[in-house]
Amino acid sequence: MIYYKTNDNWFGDVRHLAKSWTMVRIMRSVGVIGLYAAVVCLSVELLGLGQFITINTSVFSLLGVILSILLVFRTNSAYDRWWEARKxxxxxxxxxxxxxxxxxxxFPAEDKAVRRFMGKHIANFCLALVEHLRSGVKLESLIYLTEEEKEVFASKAHIPNHIALLIFQRLAEAHRQGIINEGDYINIKAQHQSLLDILGACERIKKTPIPFSYAVYLKIFITAYGLLLPFALVNTFHLMSIPLSMFIFFALLGVELLGEEIEDPFGLDCNDLPTGDIAHTIKGNIFEILEARHPESRARELYDKVF
Amino acid sequence: MIYYKTNDNWFGDVRHLAKSWTMVRIMRSVGVIGLYAAVVCLSVELLGLGQFITINTSVFSLLGVILSILLVFRTNSAYDRWWEARKxxxxxxxxxxxxxxxxxxxFPAEDKAVRRFMGKHIANFCLALVEHLRSGVKLESLIYLTEEEKEVFASKAHIPNHIALLIFQRLAEAHRQGIINEGDYINIKAQHQSLLDILGACERIKKTPIPFSYAVYLKIFITAYGLLLPFALVNTFHLMSIPLSMFIFFALLGVELLGEEIEDPFGLDCNDLPTGDIAHTIKGNIFEILEARHPESRARELYDKVF
Amino acid sequence: MIYYKTNDNWFGDVRHLAKSWTMVRIMRSVGVIGLYAAVVCLSVELLGLGQFITINTSVFSLLGVILSILLVFRTNSAYDRWWEARKxxxxxxxxxxxxxxxxxxxFPAEDKAVRRFMGKHIANFCLALVEHLRSGVKLESLIYLTEEEKEVFASKAHIPNHIALLIFQRLAEAHRQGIINEGDYINIKAQHQSLLDILGACERIKKTPIPFSYAVYLKIFITAYGLLLPFALVNTFHLMSIPLSMFIFFALLGVELLGEEIEDPFGLDCNDLPTGDIAHTIKGNIFEILEARHPESRARELYDKVF
Amino acid sequence: MIYYKTNDNWFGDVRHLAKSWTMVRIMRSVGVIGLYAAVVCLSVELLGLGQFITINTSVFSLLGVILSILLVFRTNSAYDRWWEARKxxxxxxxxxxxxxxxxxxxFPAEDKAVRRFMGKHIANFCLALVEHLRSGVKLESLIYLTEEEKEVFASKAHIPNHIALLIFQRLAEAHRQGIINEGDYINIKAQHQSLLDILGACERIKKTPIPFSYAVYLKIFITAYGLLLPFALVNTFHLMSIPLSMFIFFALLGVELLGEEIEDPFGLDCNDLPTGDIAHTIKGNIFEILEARHPESRARELYDKVF
Amino acid sequence: MIYYKTNDNWFGDVRHLAKSWTMVRIMRSVGVIGLYAAVVCLSVELLGLGQFITINTSVFSLLGVILSILLVFRTNSAYDRWWEARKxxxxxxxxxxxxxxxxxxxFPAEDKAVRRFMGKHIANFCLALVEHLRSGVKLESLIYLTEEEKEVFASKAHIPNHIALLIFQRLAEAHRQGIINEGDYINIKAQHQSLLDILGACERIKKTPIPFSYAVYLKIFITAYGLLLPFALVNTFHLMSIPLSMFIFFALLGVELLGEEIEDPFGLDCNDLPTGDIAHTIKGNIFEILEARHPESRARELYDKVF
Structure with missing residues (x-):
């Protein structure tokens, strides 16, 4: 994720342009359409084919408005996923x-073992979730795992599930032994339950993009629109059609590609959520509370970025 | 459901076009309107009837914008159902x-019977729900049912209800006998309650399409618009009206048909939710937790697709 | 409510047109505007008054777009009510x-009285709610009421409230006597509480239509628009203005009338929710669970329609 | 609040026009713009200044669409407040x-004192809330207050807070003394907590209008638009520009003023919520439940209006 | 935050114009575009370059509509943040x-220490949150801290977290010692939990602006639009293009800048939320409840503004 400050100077943002892969992709596509429009317009102008072209901008105006209304629907649904993932x-x-x-x-103040156990497994749940939403949990990214635990983890198909189970088993055990009382047991359940609720919600966002037919429909629409655009403009605007085609295409294609970019927010693209940073900050927060550990400088720096 | 990757190459998606039945249907309707427009335009052009036609594009532009605004409302409500169903x-x-x-x-670690009982009935609840939202529960799709249970199930009008009852009765029984304690009993109730809440929400989505009048109204609007379109275009664009009519009709009809397609997301259409796969994955997850069973390869593969 | 199947054949839906009272109403209004437009256009054309009319379509295009944006706002708010009511x-x-x-x-398995009591009052709550949201509860539509109970009910201003009180009093009584335990008592409260929450939400939807000023504002806007429309069209489209006026008026008025129709979803209009059917299905469900009663055929048939 | 019936006859609503202060205000502003447009158009026409005016409707069409899109955003946010307040x-x-x-x-059936105490304070909470959201609580609008209580109340800065405290103290006291049991105490807390949650939400809606900059921005936009409008129309429509200016201004200004009207829904404007009526109905409902009191006729009449 | 009254006189609001920094910024940008447009138009008019310019308003109309649709999406997302922060x-x-x-x-009525402890720490949580969402907690803005506490606080990376821990530790301690009972302990947990939930939500809003690519995309779009606008207008409107360019730019840029302004609502800009005032009002409310302290006049005045 690119960290930037809103409300700053206007061109400051434009400067980081090349960092955003999607902006680069948009610009490249706009370049392609520019070339295509140049070929069309020059052919028409030089060969004097204008008389055979009867389409004009009025219909393209209508189609452009329809398309942009659809694109906002698409943008809304993509943005909602991104924002829900952030939530x-x-x-x-x-x-x-x-x-x-x-x-x-x-827990009794002197029981350091349970604090270490909980800190470790809660932190591991978050660290595992980061990779689980990419290409699968890597055991070496988890912390404080014993060799024995590593073996058990490796045999599980769904590691975050297993960690959630370990945490709750420890709580239920302590409750049965009377170490923690009824009220505490009922109270902490809401937090534990939320671990899997969050996990499930992220899995849902990752694995369910916008329905396939919508994606295809929009691509066909935009492609056809882009291909016909220079023909619609050339008789009125002559060579000016080239930049105008590029500008209109920039407006429409941009929305589509930005939507595609933020739809899966868990990867490493530049607009994806900084899940890795968040997980590390959680780790710092938890150990500060449980073991009064002072966060190392890296954590502080992350902290400034993410929270 | 068609599994595809967002953010991949543009034409990769277009390639799977024929797989989407709705896209095929849209294309077919666009073809029909093309034929119709061809007949209209050729008649007008060849017979020189253009002078009798006084309508032009300005009014159709207005009607097109109104229609597309309505269609986005329709799309939003259909998509909301689809996404709520996924949620x-x-x-x-x-x-x-x-x-x-x-x-x-x-439950005590040595009580294998209750784990088997719970695993079986929770999995069955999900498997039953899949068919319940299609044409009715098929008993042969449920797992581990004894002959006796099959008979009881067959006599029930609402099988998922009955399964939820069985699960809760077992929990209440264990609580009364002191096998599980107060805190656990209160804690697990939220999860049990959600079973029927989810079931009811899915039934609601399935049985309540968009109000009938809206569906009819939009169909009349689109049909009338499509029938008049070639007349509006022919005087300005002559034979070019044929592809233009097709393009505009593609834009408007597409939104309507895509909305219809995703409105009932529990069937077997290509954009419907993979409820069957989800139910099988749940089965795998549950038995991994309850019986430490390693999921078979099929489950793993499903897992990659769905979660 | 008209039951129909989405995604079926296109003209199947159009066939039921006359069943929807609102569609009939729209068509009638469109007919009236057609007559009016005919009078205007014929007068203008025959008397050659065209030169005195300087308004044209450009301004009406703008006003049409503004109006349709407002109408979608109105549609959204009406649909939200309808859908919330369904929820x-x-x-x-x-x-x-x-x-x-x-x-x-x-409750102990042998206590049949409490099951009958609860089944009866929960079912009655739903049956009472149906009529409460129309013109007031009719005691004869409730089931299993003794004469004594009928008298008490008749003396109450708010019968669903009273039923909810009866249900909770029985639960609290059983809890005090130790028949049901603490956990059960806390667990079932969420369901009981929801009875009045649902009742209150339905009352809110019924008694709070869109603010009066909006309703009036839109009616003035549409009326003025419809009255001026033929004048705006006649100079360009001559007699063609008559069908065009009708089409545009169909598009705009339709949205308004459809919005009005679904705004109060508890009546007996053809797009209203099938609350009566739902209440009867609930009755069937409850007695199947509580008394293992097999639902009669009517219930089954309802079931297919509603769930 | 004006009570009216949706779905009734069209002109029935228009008849109550003068009752809505905002509709009056809109009409007055439209009249002013009409006068202004008359002055502009007559000057231009009579003095033949048309040749110096080069602006035309195309740009105003664009600005009108932009403005109406913004106004719908504004309407949505105002309506959301109104509807949330109603919720x-x-x-x-x-x-x-x-x-x-x-x-x-x-509570034990024979304890009439606690029922009176609770009925009185719950009712007072609602009655106090009505005035609290206007100009401050008036003690004389509360019921059954002893002189002593009046003095205490008068010394408090935030009376609804104090009432909520009194209610909860009584419950906690009864719980400590064993009059009500654990389950009841936990159960009723959700309802008590909601009192202050509702109070806080209403305070939030009342005290946080749409951000100041938006309000100013829209006013400047509308004012500038209205002032330039006659110039844009006069060359094309001549004297017809006067009614057209008024119509367009009616469309745009109407949305803005309606938005302003419903933004603060707790006052006594004709579209404000009937909070006073609701509070009195609550009082009736509560005493019917707690003391089996038959609501007086006034309550019944209110009831028909509000619920 | 600027406090103002809706529904008051129209120009009253416009008068405070200069107070809103964003309005100033918009006006300044509009001035710049005016200068630019003046240079373009005068050059074109005086040097007679009009014949080389073939672009006209039709395409710019389309682009303007697309842009304004996108800007409303942007406005919605910014406003949602602002409103969620207020919630x-x-x-x-x-x-x-x-x-x-x-x-x-x-707590027992005579235990004044716990009331002071709770009042102090709850108030400090809010006061700390105000600064935490700006540039970091300043210990001198917290109340009643002993020197010892100050030292501990200074060593913590995340002070609100630490305060929440202190509050809960005190509650858990009291529960273990039997000073507060099970029901109270379970009841108050929901309120305590919400402290960190609110804190986290505010951190999320602050640290996650709209995705970077969207911000850049919109800036490029608006800049390009503004730069080309005078060329599109000059041939039709001649010198009138200057004010028209300014007006259109005002409409489009205004939305963007207003969106930017409210996106981070925790600062000291004039549209930011009055978090400081709210925190002080909370302090007053809490001590009124816990220690029956009469709020000083400052609190009352704040109260009128914020609640």
Missing amino acids: QWGALVNNTRNMAIYVHSM | QWGALVNNTRNMAIYVHSM | QWGALVNNTRNMAIYVHSM | QWGALVNNTRNMAIYVHSM | QWGALVNNTRNMAIYVHSM
């Missing part, structure tokens, strides 16, 4: 912090 | 996973 | 089913 | 009814 | 009030 990771921050506070308050 | 099935995944974790943590 | 009734289904399951699981 | 008051109805039911079920 | 602070008010009521009701 889920925000909820993960809240719930893990609260969980750490409850663990710290409800 | 409900996502919640089913979360809640069944959590339920398995709570069952596994709160 | 509330869906929640009623879920919560009464869950309530029946909890009652059946938590 | 909050609906929730107040639900929660106070449920609270009355729980109080009536959980 | 979170509203929830903070509700939850801290409720928390104070529960603390006051559940």
